[in-house]
Amino acid sequence: MVAKTLSSYRLTSLEQTIKQLNQENCLIIAGGTDVMVLHKNRRGVPPKITKPVVFIDHLSELKQVYAIKTDLHIGACSTYSELIQHPLIPEVLKKAIKEIAAPAIRNRGTIGGNICNASPAGDTLPLLYIYNTKLLLRSVNGDRLVEIKDFIQGPRRVQRSNNEILVEVILPSALENDSRIIFEKIANRRADAIAKISFAGFLHVQNEMISDARFAFGAVGPTIVRSLDIEQILYGKAHPLDHKLINAIVQEYGNLIHPIDDQRSTAIYRKTVALKLLRYFLETKGM
Numbered sequence: 457m458v459a460k461t462l463s464s465y466r467l468t469s470l471e472q473t474i475k476q477l478n479q480e481n482c483l484i485i486a487g488g489t490d491v492m493v494l495h496k497n498r499r500g501v502p503p504k505i506t507k508p509v510v511f512i513d514h515l516s517e518l519k520q521v522y523a524i525k526t527d528l529h530i531g532a533c534s535t536y537s538e539l540i541q542h543p544l545i546p547e548v549l550k551k552a553i554k555e556i557a558a559p560a561i562r563n564r565g566t567i568g569g570n571i572c573n574a575s576p577a578g579d580t581l582p583l584l585y586i587y588n589t590k591l592l593l594r595s596v597n598g599d600r601l602v603e604i605k606d607f608i609q610g611p612r613r614v615q616r617s618n619n620e621i622l623v624e625v626i627l628p629s630a631l632e633n634d635s636r637i638i639f640e641k642i643a644n645r646r647a648d649a650i651a652k653i654s655f656a657g658f659l660h661v662q663n664e665m666i667s668d669a670r671f672a673f674g675a676v677g678p679t680i681v682r683s684l685d686i687e688q689i690l691y692g693k694a695h696p697l698d699h700k701l702i703n704a705i706v707q708e709y710g711n712l713i714h715p716i717d718d719q720r721s722t723a724i725y726r727k728t729v730a731l732k733l734l735r736y737f738l739e740t741k742g743m
């Protein structure tokens with residue numbers, strides 16, 4: 457039997473790549489660390505990829521990291537190793553990145569790939585949700601901006617047309633540095649292990665009153681769990697928070713979070729630890 461050949465493209469510019477995506481329904485490969493696992497085959501046999509492939513990992517247009525005022529713009533094809541080294545990346549995001557996989561994967565894996573793969577256990581996602589991240593998508597028809605919470609619709613399901621490419625990940629006001637932000641990942645090991653649960657918290661306090669509160673939970677549902685309604689309960693409340701209010705907030709998330717049992721953890725463990733992480737964050741007094 458003659459093996460089927462697969463077309464692949466490694467074009468010299470983003471513009472050519474976008475034109476190619478418009479001509480043919482192609483599979484985009486950035487670092488390939490999710491794509492290759494998803495399409496893996498028996499040892500020695502080519503991966504089960506059925507569409508033409510477009511490589512984007514070499515495109516310098518997708519690797520720019522820069523600030524506009526306090527907004528942080530991250531090129532979708534920036535690898536984790538590049539982001540760890542970059543002076544503009546907030547320390548809390550670097551902490552999350554350092555807990556992803558091992559150095560070989562961090563040298564290949566990209567932030568855009570983590571978003572487009574849309575795993576609820578993706579380690580950059582809880583922080584990207586609480587930064588109210590906007591995604592810049594480009595096609596031959598022009599650019600569009602979409603909020604990350606609208607873009608990600610379920611595991612491996614994103615709101616992207618076949619002719620679009622994720623160009624930039626924009627974190628509004630991420631460089632303001634006046635809020636308390638944490639990221640915690642619970643897994644079998646400190647790194648090189650997929651999250652059982654992850655949590656990101658954001659608190660901004662002005663004149664001892666909460667003016668902004670944001671919480672995001674990873675690996676406890678099909679997408680990252682965030683509730684603007686619950687967050688708003690905290691607006692205008694005195695900080696440090698009193699215990700009655702903390703209990704009420706934890707109870708609200710207890711009603712919202714419905715994790716599943718799987719090979720990595722149990723539903724009860726996930727829920728218990730997720731709520732403990734939230735309580736720990738709310739009970740911490742300093743800013």
Ligand SMILES: Cc1cc2nc3c(=O)[nH]c(=O)nc-3n(C[C@H](O)[C@H](O)[C@H](O)COP(=O)(O)OP(=O)(O)OC[C@H]3O[C@@H](n4cnc5c(N)ncnc54)[C@H](O)[C@@H]3O)c2cc1C
Pocket residue numbers: 483484485486487488489490491492493512532533555556557558561564565566567568569570571572573577578579580620621622623648649650651
């Ligand atoms: C051993 C191992 C350990 C891992 N550990 C972790 C971990 O601890 N935490 C974690 O979060 N992840 C982990 N991962 C998953 C993976 O490394 C990350 O999700 C990574 O960010 C994927 O990026 P990539 O560039 O390799 O994506 P790819 O595999 O190239 O692409 C992933 C998906 O996104 C699409 N895509 C990529 N870039 C774009 C773009 N710019 N525009 C449109 N679509 C795009 C692709 O078509 C594909 O559907 C691990 C993977 C492996 C193999």
